[in-house]
Amino acid sequence: MAHKPLIPDPLKRRHLLEDDLDPARALVIAEAYLAEGRLCEALEFLAKAGARERLEGLRDEAVALGDPFLLRAACAALGEDPGRARWTATAEAARSAGKEVQARDAERQAQLAVAPLAGAAR
Numbered sequence: 001m002a003h004k005p006l007i008p009d010p011l012k013r014r015h016l017l018e019d020d021l022d023p024a025r026a027l028v029i030a031e032a033y034l035a036e037g038r039l040c041e042a043l044e045f046l047a048k049a050g051a052r053e054r055l056e057g058l059r060d061e062a063v064a065l066g067d068p069f070l071l072r073a074a075c076a077a078l079g080e081d082p083g084r085a086r087w088t089a090t091a092e093a094a095r096s097a098g099k100e101v102q103a104r105d106a107e108r109q110a111q112l113a114v115a116p117l118a119g120a121a122r
Contacts, residue, residue, distance in 0.1 A: 006032035013041070016048075023049040030054070039070055047077040059086075066094025068106040084113035 006029060008016055016029070026049035033042035039058060046054045055078050062070035063086055071090050075082045082090075087110035094103035 007036065007038075017044055021048050023051075027051055027054075040073060043070070043073055043077055052078065063090045064093055066090055066092075066097050066099050066102055066106070068094070068102050068109060071106075072109075082109070082113070084110050087113055 008029065016026075026045045030042045030045035030049060030051065033039075033045065039061070043055070043058055046058065055074055059071060059074035059078060059082075062068075062074055068087070068090055071082055071086065075086075087106050091103045091106035091110060094100075094106055
């Protein structure tokens with residue numbers, strides 16, 4: 001089975017992420033990963049590209065998929081806390097999809113999340 005030309009092998013991938021990488025090239029690689037459904041790997045290249053809007057989209061997709069791991073990683077790349085509301089929505093989506101382990105993980109995170117203060121700017 002031939003490797004897709006835009007998706008680097010694991011060693012090349014590590015080198016690309018560790019070295020300076022042109023944001024445009026990082027975005028092209030991220031798009032190739034997204035086309036393959038490899039969201040976590042795409043996330044790292046989106047972060048390297050500084051593609052904030054795409055990272056926000058991936059964060060929202062993580063909630064819809066009920067994927068607490070992807071939510072945590074996307075929020076870390078964005079430099080933000082997921083917050084109680086996103087964790088709760090992730091738990092509900094996971095439970096609806098029959099992913100009980102992920103639902104419990106997201107529920108635990110929701111319980112640990114600090115509720116935003118009314119009127120406080122973040």
